[in-house]
Amino acid sequence: MRDQHPxxxxxxxxxxxxxxxxxxxxxxxxxxxxxxxxxxxxxxxLDYFAEVLERIRxxxxxxxxxxxxxxxxxxxxxxxxxxxxxxxxxDLCSLDVGSLNFRDRVFAxxxxxxxxxxxxxxxxxxxxEIEVFDVGHIAQAEHLLRRGLxxxxxxxxxxxxxxxxIPATPENLIFxxxxxxxxxxWSVLGVGRAQLPMITMGILLGGHVRVGFEDNLYLxxxxxxxxxxxxxxxxxGLAAQLQRPLATPAQARALLDxxxxxxx
Ligand code: ZN
Numbered sequence: 608m609r610d611q612h613p614x615x616x617x618x619x620x621x622x623x624x625x626x627x628x629x630x631x632x633x634x635x636x637x638x639x640x641x642x643x644x645x646x647x648x649x650x651x652x653l654d655y656f657a658e659v660l661e662r663i664r665x666x667x668x669x670x671x672x673x674x675x676x677x678x679x680x681x682x683x684x685x686x687x688x689x690x691x692x693x694x695x696x697x698d699l700c701s702l703d704v705g706s707l708n709f710r711d712r713v714f715a716x717x718x719x720x721x722x723x724x725x726x727x728x729x730x731x732x733x734x735x736e737i738e739v740f741d742v743g744h745i746a747q748a749e750h751l752l753r754r755g756l757x758x759x760x761x762x763x764x765x766x767x768x769x770x771x772x773i774p775a776t777p778e779n780l781i782f783x784x785x786x787x788x789x790x791x792x793w794s795v796l797g798v799g800r801a802q803l804p805m806i807t808m809g810i811l812l813g814g815h816v817r818v819g820f821e822d823n824l825y826l827x828x829x830x831x832x833x834x835x836x837x838x839x840x841x842x843x844g845l846a847a848q849l850q851r852p853l854a855t856p857a858q859a860r861a862l863l864d865x866x867x868x869x870x871x
Contacts, residue, residue, distance in 0.1 A: 608647050609647060611824060612820065612824050612831055614831075614833060614834055615647065615820055616642075616835075617642050617643075617644050617645075617647045618642075618644040619641060619644075619655045619658040619659045619662070620658070620662065622639065622640075622641060622642070622659050623658070623659045623662030623663050623666075624662075625834060625835045625836070626639065626659070626663050626669065626671075626835075627662070627663060627666045627667070627669070628834060628835065628836040629669075629819070629835050629836050629839045630663075630666065630667055630668075630669040630856075631836070632836040632839035632840045632843060633839055633840075633842075633843040633853045634669070634839045635669065635670060635853070635854050635855065635856045635858070635859035636669065636670040636671070636672050636698070636699065636856075636859060637663060637669055637670070637671055637672065638672040638674065638701070638736075638817065638819070638821070639656065639659050639660075639663075639671060639672065639673050639674060639697075640674045640677055640821065641655035641656055641659060642655075643679075648679060649677050649678055649679050650678070650679055651678035651679050651680050651688065651689075651691070653691055653692065653694075653695065656673055656692050656695055657695055659671075660673070660695055660697055667856070668855075668856035668857065669856055670698040670699060670856055670859055670860065670863075671697040671698050671699070672697060672698065672699035672700065672701065672736055673692040673693075673695065673697045673699075673700050673701075674692070674700070674701050675689045675690060675692060675693070675700050675701050675702065675703070675724060676689065676701060676703050676714070676716075676738075685720075686719070686720050686723050686724075689720070689724075690723065690724055690727045693724075693727045693728055693731050693733050694731065696731055696732065696733060697733060698733070698734060698860070698863075699733060699734045699735070699736050699762070699863070700724075700728055700733050700734075700735060700736065701735075701736045701738050701764070702721065702724045702725060702728065702735035702736060702737050702738065702757075703716040703720070703721070703724075703738045704716060704721040704737060704738075704739065704744050704747045704748045704751065705721075705739065705740065705741065705743060705744035705747050707740050707741060707769075707771060707772050708771045709740075709769060709770070709771070709772070710769075710770050710771075714740075718747075721747065721748075721751055722751065722756060725751050725756040725757050726756060729756065729757070729758065734762060734863050734864075735757055735761075735762065736762050736763075736764050736794075737757070737761060737762060737763050737764065738764045738766055739763055739764065739765060739766060739783070740766045740769050740772030740773065741772050741773045742773065742782065742783060742786055745763070745783065745786045745787060746786075748761065748763070749788055752788060759790060759865060760790050760791060760792050760862075760863075760865050761788065761790075761791050761792070762791070762792045762793070762794070762863060763787055763791050763792070763793040763794070764793070764794050764795070764796060764817065765780065765783045765784070765793060765794070765795045765796070765809075765814075766796055766798075767779065767780060767783070767795060767796065767797045767798070767801060767805050768797050768798035768799065768801040768805070769798055770798075775797045775798065775801030775804070775805050777804070777808060780795065780805060780808050780809070780812070781808075781812070784812055784814070792815070792862055792863065793814045793815065794809065794814055794815035794816055794817050795808070795809035795814055795815075795816055795817070796816070796817040796818070796822050797822065797823070798822050798823065799822070799823050799825075800823075800825070800828075802818060802822055802823040802838075803827075803841070806818060806842055806845065807845060807849075810845060810846055810849050810851050811849060815854070816842055816846075818835075818838035818839060818841070818842050819835045819838050819839075820832075820835055820838075823838070826838065826841060
């Protein structure tokens with residue numbers, strides 16, 4: 608929220624422009640939430656999601672990943688309403704397979720949500736980004752994979768350091784990584800001060816990385832990032848130093864559809 612950082616984008620145009628700036632800084636995929644433009648509160652309005660998607664697509668090749676969580680939905684068929692964004696046919700949508708206590712609330716993803724979400728995304732040709740906040744969530748995703756509900760190669764997002772998910776320690780990231788199914792594509796995020804160490808380890812372990820205001824506000828101790836693109840530039844610099852060149856959006860697409868084998 609803007610009381611935490613005055614540069615947080617609120618309107619669909621601001622959100623799209625922030626993503627486009629990240630694209631120009633080297634990001635291949637933008638993960639998108641939308642907000643009520645006046646209050647900044649999370650929104651589920653499809654027209655906002657559609658506008659952001661359109662604006663980013665008009666600006667280049669960047670892939671778009673729309674969230675199916677963190678919305679303002681409390682009534683009606685929660686699963687159906689969370690999955691409305693799938694119908695916009697973005698490149699990816701987040702797919703949460705497990706529940707956990709998430710700070711002061713319950714992040715509820717009942718077993719049938721994962722099944723219905725996977726089926727809806729498969730039917731729409733949308734790649735699921737399987738978000739896992741603890742090791743049991745990986746096992747639950749494997750259950751969907753074994754039943755053919757998610758096409759290979761699966762894409763996992765290892766979400767490290769969300770209170771009260773798995774803490775963001777080096778040992779825990781190595782453990783989570785060791786539990787991924789063979790052939791999985793994976794990315795890592797770290798919350799708050801864990802963002803930089805977790806993405807550094809992710810780069811070293813051969814994974815992909817996510818950065819930005821959803822997870823962290825500080826570029827370094829005591830210094831707010833000016834924008835989401837600041838984090839992308841920081842990650843791109845790290846990747847360059849560690850000799851892991853950035854994927855272009857075309858390469859990211861090929862990785863996700865299985866036609867480009869990592870390291871091949
Ligand atoms: Zn998100």
